Amino acid sequence: MDTSLANTSPETFDEIxxxxxxxxxxxxxxLTKDAExxxxxxxxxxxRLAKTGLAKPLSWLVQRTLNQRLAKINSVHDLQVYVESYMAQMIANTTQGFTVEGLEQLFKNESYLFISNHxxxxxxxxxxxxxLHVNGRDTVRIAIGDNLLKKNYVSDLMRLNKSFIVQRSAKGVRQMMAAFNLLSRYIHHSIKEEKQxxxxAQKEGRAKDGIDRTDPAIIKMFYMAEKKLGKPFCESIADLKIVPVALSYEYDPLDIDKSRELVQKQQEGHYAKGEFEDIYSIAHGIxxxxxxxxxxxxxxxxxxFADADAVATAVDEQIRKLYKLYPSNYLALDALNEVGDFTLPTFDAKTKAAFNARLATCPEAYKQQWLSIYANPVKNFLGRL
Structure with missing residues (x-):
């Protein structure tokens, strides 16, 4: 039985x-002509100006500026080089340091399936x-849910930046299975045939509670395309060269928003997301x-690996060890009085004051949840979750 997807036509994946x-x-x-x-x-x-009578002429100026700044963008690489300067500026303005580890363990010219916490x-x-880019590596293709692509210009921007679409909005079992099978085939094709x-993310949606867990359904999706061809599970997974990645933020720009959502879910059983809430989250996160x-x-x-659960457990174990714990995490655990027999690191007065100032911005009704979001990575590291 043929267990290869090598003969798949690239046009098969045009929609994603x-x-x-x-x-x-x-x-x-x-995009430069898109009024929206x-x-x-x-x-x-x-x-403020966007709500005044100046909105229309100012939007025209924005279009003109976009046209001038993007005039030399003729390839994906051109765009990513252009974006690099803005990333550097964002890091300088919104962080107190950006660090990377582990790349020396990966081959520069190899293609991998990076699964990260979210x-x-x-x-x-x-x-x-x-x-990857600043360390001389090729950038990745990014899986993004179609729930984030409600606007055509957002879809265009994402797909220009090497994003491919996860069709979460598929209706009915048959349509969903077809969408996941196409996605599975595309991932194998990208890594093995196109060497990209x-x-x-390790699961659908962000870990708003700070608990990083891989959904085995994601692993099952990876195998779906080759399962139909009769390829053994362990071989299919090995071919994908899965690399866990841990992203650690000392502070989350959306910590209060996430706390509010989680509290509302606890109290009312659901949370109704606003129409453009994801766009707001993207902008505020940046x-x-x-x-x-x-x-x-x-x-x-x-x-x-015997099954998807075993793979998910292996990913989780690496992310647990790789996750960098900051003072915000330890101080949140202390504030919850959940240190227990763990020896808490000591922090200077300035570090504690910065944490307490951040906590003070959170409404009282959400503070317990806010603290849990920051404390949970420590609990996870200690094996308490």
Whole structure:
């Protein structure tokens, strides 16, 4: 039985794949003429002016500026080099340091399937990409849910930046299975045939409670395409060269928003997300203060994994060890009076004051949840979760 996907036509993936170099210029031209995009930029940069009679002429100026700044963008690489300067500026303005470890364990010219914990919609893959880029590595293709692509310009921007679409909105079992099978085939095709690495979150949605767990359903999706071809599970997983990645943020720009959502779910049983809430989260995640940020790359999974649960457990174990704990994590555990027999590191008065000042910005009704978000990574490291 043929256990290869090598003969798959690239056109098979047209509805979900990133844009190719030859498509970039047309997409960029379309974006520079998109009135909705220009108005969104205006609202983000100058919210007050966007509500006045000056909105229309100012949006035109935004379009003109975009056209000038993107005039030399003719390939995906051009775009990522252009974005690099903004990433560097964002890191300088919103963090107190960005560190990377583990890349020396990975071959430069190898393609991997990076599975990371998920805390921020846009910044998680952005920080992984930046870490790879500044260390002379090729950037990854990014898995992104179609729930985030409600606007055409958002879809265009994401696909220009090497994102491919996870069709979460598929209706009915048959349509969902077809979508996941296509996704599985694309991941194998990207890594094995096109030699392009992939970034994907360890589960659908962010770990808003600070508890990082891999959903075995993600692993099952990886195997889906080759299962139909009769390829053994352990061989299919080994071929993907899965590398766990841990992203650690000293402070989460959306910590209060996440606390509010979790408390509402606890009290009312559900949380109704606003129409453009994800777009707000992306913008606030980019612009908000993060403290120190650390990206730790693990080692490719090896061994005879019997099933998806075993793979998920192996990913979780690496992420647990790789996760960098900051004073905010330890001080939150202390504030909850849950230190127990663990010896808490000592911190100076300035560090404690910064933590307490941050905590003071959180409404009283959400403080317990806020503290849990920061304390949970310590509990996870200690094996208490």
């Amino acid at each position: 794949r990133p844009y190719r170099d030859e498509e970039v210029r047309d997409v960029v031209d379309r 995009l220009s108005h969104s930029i205006l609202r983000f940069k100058f919210p 805390r921020d919609i846009a910044m998680d893959p952005a920080f992984v990409n930046y870490a 690495s992939i970034w994907i 612009a908000g203060f993060k403290g120190r940020v650390h990206v730790a790359f693990g080692t490719p999974l090896t061994g005879e």
